[in-house]
Amino acid sequence: MKHFFRKKSSCQVAKDRLKILLISDRVNCSPETMELIKADITKVISKYMKIDAENMDIQINAKGNKSGRGKTPILYANIPILDLHKQT
Amino acid sequence: MENNFSTDTKAKVSEVIVVTSGKGGVGKTTTSANVGTGLAKLGKKVCLIDTDIGLRNLDVVMGLENRIVYNLVDVVEGNCRIKQALIRDKRHPGLYLMPSAQTRDKSAVSPGQMVKVIDHLKEEFDYIILDCPAGIEQGFQNAIAGANRALVVTTPEVSAIRDADRIIGLLEANGFKQMDLIINRLRADMVKRGDMMSASDVVDILAIPLIGIIPDDENVVIATNQGDPLVGNDTPAGQAYANVVHRIEGKEVPFMNFERGVSFWTKVSGIFHKA
Numbered sequence A: 001m002k003h004f005f006r007k008k009s010s011c012q013v014a015k016d017r018l019k020i021l022l023i024s025d026r027v028n029c030s031p032e033t034m035e036l037i038k039a040d041i042t043k044v045i046s047k048y049m050k051i052d053a054e055n056m057d058i059q060i061n062a063k064g065n066k067s068g069r070g071k072t073p074i075l076y077a078n079i080p081i082l083d084l085h086k087q088t
Numbered sequence B: 001m002e003n004n005f006s007t008d009t010k011a012k013v014s015e016v017i018v019v020t021s022g023k024g025g026v027g028k029t030t031t032s033a034n035v036g037t038g039l040a041k042l043g044k045k046v047c048l049i050d051t052d053i054g055l056r057n058l059d060v061v062m063g064l065e066n067r068i069v070y071n072l073v074d075v076v077e078g079n080c081r082i083k084q085a086l087i088r089d090k091r092h093p094g095l096y097l098m099p100s101a102q103t104r105d106k107s108a109v110s111p112g113q114m115v116k117v118i119d120h121l122k123e124e125f126d127y128i129i130l131d132c133p134a135g136i137e138q139g140f141q142n143a144i145a146g147a148n149r150a151l152v153v154t155t156p157e158v159s160a161i162r163d164a165d166r167i168i169g170l171l172e173a174n175g176f177k178q179m180d181l182i183i184n185r186l187r188a189d190m191v192k193r194g195d196m197m198s199a200s201d202v203v204d205i206l207a208i209p210l211i212g213i214i215p216d217d218e219n220v221v222i223a224t225n226q227g228d229p230l231v232g233n234d235t236p237a238g239q240a241y242a243n244v245v246h247r248i249e250g251k252e253v254p255f256m257n258f259e260r261g262v263s264f265w266t267k268v269s270g271i272f273h274k275a
Helices: A010-026 A031-046 B028-041 B058-062 B072-077 B111-122 B138-145 B158-173 B188-192 B199-206 B218-226 B236-248 B264-274
Strands: A057-061 A074-078 A081-083 B015-020 B046-050 B095-098 B127-131 B149-154 B178-186 B210-215
Touching (some): B015 B138, B028 B046, B028 B127, B028 B149, B028 B236, B111 B127, B111 B138, B178 B199, B178 B236, B199 B210, B210 B236, B218 B236
Parallel strands (some): B015 B127, B046 B095, B046 B127, B149 B178, B178 B210
16 A cells, blocks of 8 residues: 555656746746836836736746747736726 | 769759757767668768767767768868768768867857858758757857758756757747657656656657657667667667658658557567577
């Protein structure tokens, strides 16, 4: 019965490690660029609504659609909105 | 002796294939030698080019190291004509090797110069196979410059797959449309007990078409010792390489099943050894 509780096979470990590794390898975008993108997004959205720039989160994720090698990177942005109807 | 460089005016549609991997030691040179030899065995005119300047090895794997007079750098620098640097492999009509320089470094050749050399060779050959050096620096840039197709070689190991992924990204960025994957040194016994990624695991990760699975086979070492590529021989790797060659030619060849049970080949070779 011990077999059932054996740790993951080394093949599975390799696959799991590679999946994580390749996501960061494939995202060829420097942290500085990400900060610039974040600042610009904040500026644009702030024109229309009040957002919580402190807690906004942007990241590039390798989970894309099926074009190319099936992993077109996608830019995700989570932007908490403080006030939807900002009056100008 | 017939001159194979007659002025044949009809334009050939030649394929220029770069064999690359990123990581060193995964089998680029062995693959180049076997694919080139295999295509020549099918009657194609093939030119192998070793682009690994400073660390040439394709000549020894091919068993042609004693016949080098001029090399790629001599051609580029105008010390000789292209023809003079080509070594004809006497075992296979139509097979030629352009060796690399051993005493120079990668900066001796530029991508533009490579394209020029390849454009000349295209007039004579059906296939031009470029053995790419490891790494992603200038040697890699030189090797891919004139190619229109790539064979990406990897082994089922984390480090090799990671580097192959990087190479695929770079090839895509350089406009390569046709990239095919060769998984080298697969061990069916290890795959079976869950200690090696299977071919389909690797294909899932790298997401380019698979064109060959080469089993880990001691005959490769023996063939390299002897300087005689084993493609087409009655060995597991020899058969696997023969299949790769047919697939490059556009034929559909089913993949040998290395992953079912104890490898089929272990059984076959076991029978042979007993007999």
